[in-house]
Amino acid sequence: MLETIWFVLWGVLWAVYFVLDGFDLGLGTIMPAVARTETEKRTLLNAMGPFWDGNEVWLITAGGVTFAAFPTTYAVLFSGLYTALMLLLIALIIRGVALEFRSKIESPRWRNIWEKAFIVSSFLPALLLGVAFANIFQGLAINAENIVQGGLLGLLNPYGLLGGLLFVLLFALHGSLWLGIKARGELQERAARLARGLWPAVVTVLLAFLAFSATTTQLFGNYLQTPWLMVVLILPILGLFGSRLFLGTRQWWLAWGASAATIAGTAMFGIIGNYPALLPSKLNPAYSLTITNSSSSPLTLKIMLGVVLVFVPLVLGYQIWAYHLFRHPISEDDLSSDEAY
Numbered sequence: 001m002l003e004t005i006w007f008v009l010w011g012v013l014w015a016v017y018f019v020l021d022g023f024d025l026g027l028g029t030i031m032p033a034v035a036r037t038e039t040e041k042r043t044l045l046n047a048m049g050p051f052w053d054g055n056e057v058w059l060i061t062a063g064g065v066t067f068a069a070f071p072t073t074y075a076v077l078f079s080g081l082y083t084a085l086m087l088l089l090i091a092l093i094i095r096g097v098a099l100e101f102r103s104k105i106e107s108p109r110w111r112n113i114w115e116k117a118f119i120v121s122s123f124l125p126a127l128l129l130g131v132a133f134a135n136i137f138q139g140l141a142i143n144a145e146n147i148v149q150g151g152l153l154g155l156l157n158p159y160g161l162l163g164g165l166l167f168v169l170l171f172a173l174h175g176s177l178w179l180g181i182k183a184r185g186e187l188q189e190r191a192a193r194l195a196r197g198l199w200p201a202v203v204t205v206l207l208a209f210l211a212f213s214a215t216t217t218q219l220f221g222n223y224l225q226t227p228w229l230m231v232v233l234i235l236p237i238l239g240l241f242g243s244r245l246f247l248g249t250r251q252w253w254l255a256w257g258a259s260a261a262t263i264a265g266t267a268m269f270g271i272i273g274n275y276p277a278l279l280p281s282k283l284n285p286a287y288s289l290t291i292t293n294s295s296s297s298p299l300t301l302k303i304m305l306g307v308v309l310v311f312v313p314l315v316l317g318y319q320i321w322a323y324h325l326f327r328h329p330i331s332e333d334d335l336s337s338d339e340a341y
Helices: 002-034 038-048 057-069 071-080 082-101 108-138 158-182 186-216 221-225 227-248 252-274 298-325 332-336
Strands: 277-279
Touching: 002 038, 002 057, 002 108, 002 158, 002 186, 002 252, 002 298, 038 108, 038 158, 038 186, 038 332, 057 071, 057 298, 071 082, 071 277, 082 108, 108 158, 108 186, 108 252, 158 186, 158 227, 158 252, 186 227, 186 252, 221 227, 221 252, 227 252
Parallel strands: none
Antiparallel strands: none
């Protein structure tokens, strides 16, 4: 029972991370398409300014939970996907540096360099996360010694790349809707046009991903055995249509919330489909890492559960307060602040 609780918690933490960091990764990805003037670029950067580093706390939390609750899974995951995860880490570091450095020197060349770094380092994590999780859903080549065979190129298979494309598009749509909340004028109109253009692409790729999942993975097995779990699949579908409906009526917060439901539902659909495996093996199901053969001791899980029940609500409460405090559109006063990007 404790292992199942931690499995659900592990999945929820990843879903929360995808929802929150997804929009600021998406903002960086869409920057060349929507922001043309210096004021528009700074508006986009400051739209994510108070939130982006707090959003990444959930990545650390999800990684920490993997290490503490399922140490064998952590060891196999971080050694087997070492190159991909190092690229992800380097990209996230460069993105933070680019954000801080871009406005430090009044030089078009200086800003252009860090702007390009910011765009690439926003696109790359979205792609890598999608590729990594699609490969986990599909199953890694884990042998009897808990070693993942194959390197980074092995992850770049059709299903993995489709997962990467899906994450890039979902995050780009999510970022466009967030920019609709925070911007005004022509920038907001461009964000709306981009979101309307991205929506059919997201629908097409999501349907292709689900069809591919039905033939390439075992994700639908749990849903066929327990049909009421299909409600998890309904969530992203309703979210996707809701985001388009609210985008049409320019109800930006509702559109962004519906997009968040799409991302969270998609992530949870894959994670629940894998239960009880955390890392399925495509070589032999007996080599898979599950909640049973890779979890910590019951005492460790009990102690950590008490810690999580205290501190996760505190972090969540702080972030809700921060989002409420900075909910207003970006104004000239925000851009003239000494703390502005």
